[in-house]
Amino acid sequence: MTNGPAIPPIDSAVPVLGVLISGRGSNLHAIIRAIGDGRLAARVGVVISNRPDAGGLEHARTAGIPTAVIEHKRFESRAAFEQALVARLVEAGASVICLAGFMRILSPFFLERAPGPVLNVHPSLLPAFPGVDAQHQAWTHGVKVAGATVHLVTPELDAGPIVAQATVAVLDDDTPASLAARILVEEHRIYTEAITRVLDATWHVEGRRFVCRSR
Numbered sequence: 774m775t776n777g778p779a780i781p782p783i784d785s786a787v788p789v790l791g792v793l794i795s796g797r798g799s800n801l802h803a804i805i806r807a808i809g810d811g812r813l814a815a816r817v818g819v820v821i822s823n824r825p826d827a828g829g830l831e832h833a834r835t836a837g838i839p840t841a842v843i844e845h846k847r848f849e850s851r852a853a854f855e856q857a858l859v860a861r862l863v864e865a866g867a868s869v870i871c872l873a874g875f876m877r878i879l880s881p882f883f884l885e886r887a888p889g890p891v892l893n894v895h896p897s898l899l900p901a902f903p904g905v906d907a908q909h910q911a912w913t914h915g916v917k918v919a920g921a922t923v924h925l926v927t928p929e930l931d932a933g934p935i936v937a938q939a940t941v942a943v944l945d946d947d948t949p950a951s952l953a954a955r956i957l958v959e960e961h962r963i964y965t966e967a968i969t970r971v972l973d974a975t976w977h978v979e980g981r982r983f984v985c986r987s988r
């Protein structure tokens with residue numbers, strides 16, 4: 774009698790990602806698919822959501838990835854919440870933290886204790902249109918070129934060194950929703966590229982510039 778599908782042993786040589794979400798998790802799903810396709814040499818050690826109803830948790834469960842719900846509302850302070858995040862990331866052995874639609878501003882308390890660099894994906898060509906609803910900001914402003922950014926997370930919101938970007942042409946008949954959908958495709962593509970660059974040991978930051986020797 775078999776005991777179900779064989780669960781491959783954990784390869785300690787494979788870098789571990791910790792992914793933080795708050796919602797549907799399409800960027801998380803893109804990371805999981807990239808790993809499964811062999812396009813990203815890593816594994817997701819834990820998916821943490823600050824919201825129990827986050828749809829992205831199901832992507833993790835389907836992929837057999839450990840999940841945790843750490844609700845910010847249940848903590849007395851932002852620091853206590855962030856300490857819980859750090860503890861779960863350390864427990865999972867995460868060495869790179871990926872924010873994927875994680876809708877909490879992280880304080881220096883977290884960033885000083887995180888077990889590795891923190892990345893975020895943002896749906897605009899930063900520094901243009903920081904903050905929330907960036908796609909709608911760009912559409913309303915009338916830009917002809919929008920896009921997506923993956924950046925290192927620093928205490929200042931959406932202002933960290935840029936690791937990867939992609940442009941998206943804005944069409945005359947675009948709506949905010951149609952533009953956001955095309956930007957999302959590029960987010961999915963560049964997040965894998967950005968994680969690969971950060972996993973490469975030959976990067977450093979010069980001023981605001983993310984410099985990666987090998988890519």
Ligand SMILES: Nc1nc2c(c(=O)[nH]1)N[C@@H](CN(C=O)c1ccc(C(=O)N[C@@H](CCC(=O)O)C(=O)O)cc1)CN2
Binds near residue numbers: 872928929
């Ligand atoms: N220190 C940083 N934290 C975060 C960054 C960052 O660059 N530096 N990126 C954000 C992602 N983000 C936009 O890309 C973003 C997320 C959340 C907010 C925000 O106003 N959050 C509120 C609460 C909102 C809610 O819970 O619904 C808050 O934290 O008080 C703005 C922008 C992730 N974190």
Ligand SMILES: NCC(=O)N[C@@H]1O[C@H](COP(=O)([O-])[O-])[C@@H](O)[C@H]1O
Binds near residue numbers: 796797798799907960
């Ligand atoms: N300011 C942060 C921000 O706007 N992040 C955006 O939230 C969405 C999450 O989608 P997902 O849950 O399907 O990955 C993504 O479009 C991401 O760029």
